[in-house]
Amino acid sequence: MGEVRRHKRHSEGALHIGASTPRADAYAKVTGAEKFAADYYSSDMVWAGVKRGAAPHGVIKGIFTDEACKAPGVIAVLTHRDIRGSNRQGVVRKDQPVLADKKVRHCGDAVALVLAEDRETLLRALDLIRLDLEALPGVFDVEEALKDGAPLVHEDNAGGNTLLEAHIQTGDGLTAFERCDEVIEGRFETPWQEHAYLETEVGWAQQQNDGKVVIVASTQTPFRDRAEVAEAIGLDLEQVRVIAPYTGGAFGGKDGITVQTLLALAALHSNGRPVKMWWEREESFIAGTKRHPTRLYYRLGAKGDGVLHALAARLYFDTGPYDHLGGVVMTLALEHAGGAYRIPHALLDAWCVYTNNPIGGAFRAFGVTQVTAAMEQMMDMLAARLDMDPLELRLKNALTRGEKTCVGVTLTGSTGLVECLERVERHPLRTERYAWKAAAGPFKRRGVGIAALMHAAGYGTVVPDYANAKIELTPEGKIRIYCGVVDMGQGNASANAQIAGSILNQNMDSMELVLPDTDRTLPSGSASASRCTYTFGNALIGAAEILKNRILQKAADLLMAPSTDDLTLAPGKVVNRATGAQIPLSRLGRLMAESERTAISHFRAPVAKDRLDVTDELRLHGLGHAVISYGAHLAAVEVDEITGAVEVVSYLSATDCGRALNPQIYEQQIHGGICQGLGFALFEDFRVEQGTVKSPDLATYIIPTAPDTPNMESLPVELHEPTGPFGLKGVGEIATNGPAPAVANALADACGIRMFRLPMTPERVLLALRGRETR
């Protein structure tokens, strides 16, 4: 547990920034040797599992555990009465019980925790627990939830069912619409999106003899988890250690507590035996968080020449019964509601609303996916009204560096939207689109659609976005990086090796990675918000430079060189260029004191400096970002007029995410984001009726498969970001935002129908084609 990851690859030259070096983690993953949280087993292990309320809203009158307790092989059955701490968890607002006490507020609420000798016994025992729930009327619609007299999800919440609301006015607000020549309106609905990571929520925990609870979990947030776990179950911070291996996918769904607290609680009752909890797929779908469903009302006004003038939007986010990260998601959406366009007048209102639906939470691109789906369709609707080319309309209004977004944030960093649009404009998929469309076969229609994107990285103005990197020259002469930011699959661990390796001129074989562990690595924030390589990378550059100087100085001392000027690092050694003398790193590592061969550096990300006229609460929730990536996407689709099926034939993206440190990893992020975005656009229909999940498995909730996915081209537009490590900006999220609007716009281009509701399933497309759902 918490071991160092070494890399078995044939030796190549030293690592370089900008090289498509295969990922350091790939070897162990492709041989099956990598140990994920799911892969922890031991012979004396106990299985833990959760009894869930299975009702959307109800008062808990009784929890009857006697029968389960008596069943052979059952070690313990725990309820809220067994929790000594606050029994509350949550990232911003701690409103979610670990084990429900007074009420259940959605079908996935955990009510009892069972520890058993094996999985079969566990399942039987869970069945033996009886709940006496007095049903309460539920609330399942965001706008209904805000009405007077709606059932309250949290009776003690001052705002009723409002978790957070926000109102931003810039310029003249609504009155500016009077001066517009064209005004377009649209009402959009976006569904839940399930993360559907292949590794469902899982972890392993054990209480040591000294009382400390060690948790190995599939998580994006080990340091935050530690604090939450300790408070919720009444332990000191020092009594909790969280270790975070590579996750088997996370995408925001593991940005916060899933199994961690339950596991720690179980470990307190297992007599020192290790405990494993692994949610089944259905449990993951029911109890895990999802992308917030939204209802978005848009009004966009422009002058006759296509210059945008005014925007009004009302945004409703359904966060289910718990905040999780709902308020923060809504706030990021609000900041992006008007896209990367010059809009001098805006009135934006947003509500994040409690309901008895599944829990809304972080999902790659964090609210921006939803508003981009709306805003980028609005742009095409406006272009159609003005009889303008959609790309021209975007170029005309695209923000450039130094300008302000419609919420008043000044773009101080590199701003490459125009460049991205121009790359798409010159591409054959765009220039040859008329011929391609005309070549559609019988009963097929073809269309090409675009979308322009912006995506801000980091935590915003108030919550400190920092990292602490530690690096070590080991006595064996290896370079060991201690990183507290989880690699959930995006490859930041490998990027770290590339960054440090390039500064120290070492090859991959010399690099060792210590993965996040609250005892061994330093707090560096969450793996989220397109911040991992940007923030930690900057800290790591500092640490690697310190170490480099120390190594060279020590080598100069040993080689009796007058200064370090002639010395240079080479793979495995330091070389004196003047004399040819060499000294291996292993020797230096043995001769240097630990304090000398270990370096630490801190980095704190820059924040937006604008004095925005918004509440402190909104600032706390993140409003105002300084580092922003941009993109332009193009989808070429073919629609089957008989079946309504939409096939995405080709997909193009141009992305300004600063310098691509590793073009292969850059492409991986773009491909993955596009594919998830295509799922959101076309297939992923998470169905919930009266709070009950009707698509509880991968047979009913369809994510894209290999044949569903088009060939994707991903052009990097490498503008240098002055604050980024080697000029990099975040690339983890932005691509997710493009497919829904690009495909919707392509569909409109192909057959003149506008889809206001996602996903664009064949049934809905067919209905729209028959004119029943067109507006």
Added chain:
Amino acid sequence: MKIDFRLNGAAIQVDCAADRRVIDLLREDLGLTGAKESCGAGECGSCAILVDGEGKLSCLMLAAQLEGREITTVEGLASEGRLHPLQEAFVEKGAVQCGFCTPGAVMASLDLLRRNPNPARAEIREGLAGNLCRCTGYQKIIDAVEAASKIMQRRERP
């Protein structure tokens, strides 16, 4: 019950319930955690193994069905520290992100290449339709299988 079979080239006998799922036998009892469980219902492909050279989902197989068979898991592909060409291609082409689908995708690709040694890209896509990946968008997996098929064919030619 006692079950005899070959596992990654070596004869083995296990003593377990006849209806123990093969995925549990491999992961829990034998410590081979390469095959992953992601759905337990035949919907994702992450538990794929080879049984007598043929791709099978180990979450849908019971231990008794292994009697006398030749089982290969992802752990059995590399020999003497040298990756199988397919594994090598997954690494080089960037087909691995979180890696949780990777063992299943590799095993399914082997099965595909056994049936069709020189597949077109569309055939690779169809062949891997049962293997979900939430990270890669599949393109680099297709690249890897395509590259590996060329290398494997070259090696097989005299």
